[in-house]
Amino acid sequence: MPQFPGGSWTRGAWCRLRGGFRNFRPDRIAACTATGATFIDDPLRGLDA
Secondary structure (H helix, E strand, O other): OOEOOOOOEOEEEEEOOOOEEEEEOHHHOOOOOOOOOOOOOOHHHOOOO
16 A cells, blocks of 8 residues: 555545546544445546546
8 A cells, every 4th residue: 555645544446436547545544344335347447547
């Protein structure tokens, strides 16, 4: 996970809510629950896009 100069660890991932790549701070995640949801790989949602 890359670290910004401010000292916070981040994780880049696709955000379904925003419809794009976002940086997430794991220290701000209050809860995590496996949903079993899957997705179809789409080249338009890759880092190259």
